[in-house]
Amino acid sequence: MRVDGREITVAGSLLQPLIRRTSDIVRVALSGLFLVTVVAGSLITRNQWDALETSVSNIVGVLTPDQSNLVYICYGIAILALPFAILIGLIASRQWKLLAGYATAAIVAGLALSITDSGLSLPDVHLGVPERLDTFLGQFLDDSRWIGMLAAVLTVSSPWLPARWRRWWWVLLFAFVPIHLVVSTVVPARSMLGLSVGWFVGAMIVLVVGTPALEVPLAQAVRLLAQRGYVVTGFTVLRPAGPGPLVLSAAREVPHDNLIVDLYGQNQRSGGALRQFWRWLTFRKSESAPIHTSLHRAVEHRALMGIAIGDLGLASSKPVAIATLGRGWELYAQSPLQGRAITADSDDELSDNIWRSLAVLHANQIAHGDLQLSNLRIEDDTVLFGGFEVSELGASQAQLQSDIAQLLLSTSALCGAERAVRTAIDIFGSKAVLTASRRLTKAAMPSRIRNSVQEAGAALTALRDEVVVQTGTDEIKTEQVTRFSRNQIIQLVLLIGLVYVAYPFISSVPTFFSQLKTANWLWALLGLGVSAMTYLGAAAALWACASGLVKYRNLVIMQVANTFAATTTPAGVGGLALSVRFLQKGGLGTVRATAAVALQQSVQVITHVGLLIFFSIAAGTSADLGHFVPDPTVIFLICGAALGVVGTFMFVPKLRRWLRYSVRPQVKEVFGELVELVRDPKRFAVIFLGCGAKTLGAALVLWASIEAFGGGTTFVTVTVVTMIGGTLASAAPTPGGVGAVEAALIGGLAAFGLPATIAVPSVLLYRVLTCWLPVFCGWPTMRWLTKKDMI
Structure with missing residues (x-):
């Protein structure tokens, strides 16, 4: 490289990486918003826009036809020459990759604007149409496809174009709208659609392909350092540009020590703006440094911190020059590093x-x-600091x-x-x-x-x-550095889930309350009491599964909060996670707590199936269980999906390893616990009775709800409906099975001959007693447990 008659050697590659700049991301967002606005405006207010365009054109369209043709011809020649000038420049500079992006942008934008209900439409040009300017050039330029193609190729080419050319060519393109109004050719709405589509297509291509940092302004750097009294004879690349700056070693004739030159391009540091904004948004104010308004301010801050720390004698180098170079580059030059590096194998x-x-x-x-x-x-004996990008004074x-x-x-x-x-x-x-x-x-x-x-x-x-x-402390409490803790985010998600699942019920509240006037409140109170007893049974089962290592009273309180977590998450996974977390806080290890919850669920399933078989036999011929058998097609689909899942786990190595090393040990421990349970009759009885109380308690609550509205069926029938309907509804993807549980129970009771006038309010009352009241009590209970550091 030759600068002012001197030969400057450059060792190392200056090739810049293809990266996604902050401006590329922002451009896609803005162009997408602009496109949505134009499309929505065209669909909603099309007639008003047409009237406004005609009115404005009548006011500003003061040129005669000859004058209009002259203006339009001059503008048309300029706008036609624009893409060809860019194309010739790309070919002359042999930028083949950019040429491919240029052509892709033009083709995609043209095709996107050619799509109609009947397929692709070709440009329709007619000569001698009195409503339009009687020139082929005018009719060609009026086509929104041409405008879209121009906007797309300009967007793709912009990062490579000189700033002055880029600004003038965009001004020329946007002048399309006012010129049309002046010459009384009313097409601004169509041209705005072309501009928005072309801009969005070009922005997407730039984002996908990436923007290379452009030519490094080393000649400017040499001249600037010479003005500071540092005559540079050559550069050596110490670290290529990437997420950080391009780091160079600048050799000098006198003295012979080298300067360290950091060159920050917009492509190297603009991504930091998004990271800074995200950190400011998610972290507390005291945790994040003030956001720098520009790249120059960031480099200036580094230099000032270097001076401040250097005054204390603790800086490994001192800044000698900072400056803004061409194309948005920033230069930060520092003196040679003092001392030797500290590495992991240094003297401790x-x-x-x-x-x-x-x-x-x-x-x-x-x-x-x-x-x-x-x-x-x-x-010597002093440790020196370097790298002051995020340092703070005060x-x-x-x-x-x-x-x-x-x-x-x-x-x-x-x-x-x-x-x-x-x-x-x-x-x-x-x-x-x-x-x-x-x-x-x-x-x-x-x-x-x-x-x-x-x-x-x-x-x-x-x-x-x-x-x-x-x-000598007991425990280190984690510092909350983010604006919202993990527990707060989880609770917010659960609260949103609660609103979602409660919305369908809210719409039926007026009708339900009108039917409550005819209910027998003694039966309803009995159902409420039985519903509360189920929490005692569930807590007893989990207490026995945990070998009595957690206080039973606390487990009962946790069961209330568990209802909220299970109802607001699909398949009740939130309740399982809350139980595991509670046992962990109670002193059990992660594996032991997971095994205890898995053991409870296993016994719950075994108890549920056993009671279902028993009561189905007890129901006899009066229980027509054929109503609950799904259609054969559904059964085949479920079996096929299950086989697909099994096959996926068998043929994917990562899933196989997950089954072998994560799931298998826990399953093995659960089976071991079941074997130990058989050898401990007292503990087995507590778990079995607790799980049975939970299942039979739910059936008893539904039976009491039915009796509250007049009755009409037996407890055995209600038990079968509760267990079968609950099992089918548990597969529903909705949180808490909302909608699925009600439909299954109402359909099951109707299948056994219970009138809808009794079945519907009974099921709604059952859900209020077993779901909604505990859920609204579970929210403050969960917050209380969080405050007490029990979950």
């Missing part, structure tokens, strides 16, 4: 020096924010605590968890380390720090355990 005695240097930063209220070992260097307590947590993780890779925690306590004190250790989690630890340490998850766990041992 360095740990003390690292913590002392961090203490000096914190004493001056400076947070580094990126304390990975690659940003640390050692000179840092908050949260940022200072985050520094301590980051350095705990980084130094644990250097000298082990025990030495790292002990040194941190010696320098900062046990209280500060204990507070900072609440951030030793995946959410609070930045990904760049976790990625710099091997097996970061295990290291974080070891550090938390070591802090517990050395500080």
Whole structure:
């Protein structure tokens, strides 16, 4: 490379990667919104738009026909020359990949605007049509397909075009609308559709293909450094551009030490804007640094932090130049790095020096924010810092605590968890380390720090355990760094699910309340009491499955919250997860808690099937179970789907390994528990009676609800309906089986001859007693358990 008569050598590849810029993503979103707006406006207010266009055209259309033709011919020549100028430029520069995207954008936009109800329509050009300008050029340009193709190719070509050309050509294209109005050719609505489709197609192609960073302005960098007194003779690429900057080593004649030059292109750092915005949106205000309004401000902030830390004698380099170059590039030049690098195999005695240097930063209220070992260097007995992109002057307590947590993780890779925690306590004190250790989690630890340490998850766990041992605390409570905790998000999802499942019931509330006037309230109160007793049975069964290691009273309270979690999630998975979590908080290990819940469910299924067979036989011929047998086609479909699932698990290696190493041990433990249960009659009786009470209690509540509205069937029949109907409805995808349970129970009672005037209100009352009342009690109960740290 030759700059101002001097030959500048460049070693290494300057080829820039294909990446998706923030502007590419925003362009797709804006173009999609524009397209939806144009289409919706055309469909909803088409007549009003036509009238408005005609009115505006009559006002501004003051040119004579000859003048209009002259204006239109000049504009038409310019707009026709535009795509061909771009095409010739691409061919001359041999940018074949861009040429392919250019052609694809034009073809897709043209085809998209040619689709009609009868298929693809070709351009329909007629000469001598009095309503339009009597020129072939005018009729051709009036076609929205041409406008769409122009907008698409301009969008694809824009990242490669000089800024001045890009702006003028877009202005020329958008001038299509006012020029049409001036020459009294009313087609702006059609042209707006073409513009929106072309822009969206071009934006999608740019997003899919990616935008390469354009030519690196090294010549400008050489001239700028020369103005600062640094005459550069050559560049060596130290790190290619990517998510971060292009890092170069700039050689000089005198003195012979090299500068480190970081070149930030818009394609290298614009993605950080979205990450910063997402972090600001999801993390608490004290956890995220202020968002930089521009790339230049971000580079300037790095330089100012380098100066501030350099004044303390703790910076591994000092900034020598920052500047804005062409095409949005930013230059950050710094002096050569001092000292030697610190790596994972360095002497673990360095740990003390690292913590002392961090203490000096914190004493001056400076947070580094990126304390990975690659940003640390050692000179004599002093540890120096580098990389100040996320450093903060006047840092908050949260940022200072985050520094301590980051350095705990980084130094644990250097000298082990025990030495790292002990040194941190010696320098900062046990209280500060204990507070900072609440951030030793995946959410609070930045990904760049976790990625710099091997097996970061295990290291974080070891550090938390070591802090517990050395500080003598019982437990480290996790710091909430996000605006919403995981429990809050889960509760919000459950609440939304509750609204969803309750909506169909709300619409039938007026009719149901009018029917309640005729109900016998003594039977309804009996049903409510029996419904409450089922929670005692379920709690007893789970207590016995957990070998009595959890308090029975707490299990009864948990069953109420369990109703809310099970009702608001499909197939009751929320209730199972809540039970496992409760047992874990009660002192059981994860595997033991899962096995206890699985054991309860297994016994529940066995009890349910056994009672179903018994009561079906007891019902005799009066129980026509043929009403509950699905259609043979449905049975075949279910069997086929089941075989497909089995085949998928057998032929996919990952699923096979999951079955072997995750599911099989738990199933084996459940069968082992069942064998142990047979050998312990007392425990078996408690579990069996608890599960039986839950099943028979539900049937008794439905029978009491039917009696409340006049009765008309036996308890045996109701039990069969409850168990069969509940089993069929459990396969429904709706949370809590809402809709499916009601339909199955009403249909089952009708099959046994119960009139709809009794069956419908009885089932609704049954659902109120067993589902909706417990659900509304379960929400505050679940919040109480969360507050008490029991789930």
